[in-house]
Amino acid sequence: MKKKLIIFSIIFLSFQAFSYELYNNGEYSILNKSMPHTSTIINFFSFFCPYCYEIEKQNxxxxxxxxxxxxxxDIKTYHVDFLGGKFSYILTKSWIIAQQMGIEEKIIIPIFNGIQQTHQVNDINDIKEIFKEKAGINNQTYQKFWNSFSIKVLIQKNNQEIKKIKLKHVPTTIINGKYIINYSKLEENFKYNFSENYINLIKFLIKKPT
Structure with a gap:
């Protein structure tokens, strides 16, 4: 029995060491100042960010x-306003509306495509058209959400989270308010199985002591 426990301990410690080595080559960094009382996973992106589009489209x-x-x-995804000028605010608000409606999956790629590929999404009317065409949301319903007080509150929270960490670039993913995933390094180190290692890294960081 004692021998089995020793073998198990060796296997467990080896796995722990392997996990540490696997994700200790620049795949994540540590915030200078931790963010307490925040969601376990926070994603920040912009529809104007080419890399955000590439990662979303491919993975x-x-x-x-x-x-x-x-x-x-608890997982949160925020759209940032510091790319794209005034139109970015409309996109941030539209993203929050989509989240409240539960239609993010239906509109995210069409908006990315319209902005970065076809260049046919340029104003709020184009956004409304995507909501209608891809998710069946008519203009009246969209406008009702647009004018609601709850959406304004969520926009304020969105902007507070961005200011809290002094975010300057996207995509950014923060785990436990402390660890930042380095997407480019993760791709460099795990080019052919990015998705698998992305999830494994998140799980690893969630369990990592803060």
Whole structure:
């Protein structure tokens, strides 16, 4: 029995060491100042960010997280305003509206495409058209959400989270208010199995002491 326990301990410690080595090559960094009382996983992106578009298109990041992370874990995704000028505010608000409606998956790629590929999404009317065409949301319903007080409150929270960490670039993912995932390094180190290692890294950081 004692021998089995020793073998188990060796295997466990080896696995722990392997995990540490696997994700200790620049795949994540530590915030200078931790963010207490925040969601376990926070994602920041912009529809004007080419890299955000590339990652979403190739890896479907949010769906990967949704399908592989415990549903009890609090996850938030924020759109930033510091790219794209005045139109970015409309996109931020539209993203929050989509979240409240539960239609993010239906509109995210069409908006990315319209802004970065076809260049046919340029104003709020183009956004409304995507909501209508891809999710069946008519202009009246969209406008009702647009004018609601709750959406204004969520925008304020969105901007507070961005200011709290002095965010300057996207995509950014923060785990436990402390660890920042380095997407480019993760891709460099795990080029052919990015999605698998992205999820494994998130799980690793969630359990890592803060």
């Amino acid at each position: 479907n990041i949010r769906n990967i997280i949704k399908n592989n992370i415990d549903e009890k874990i």
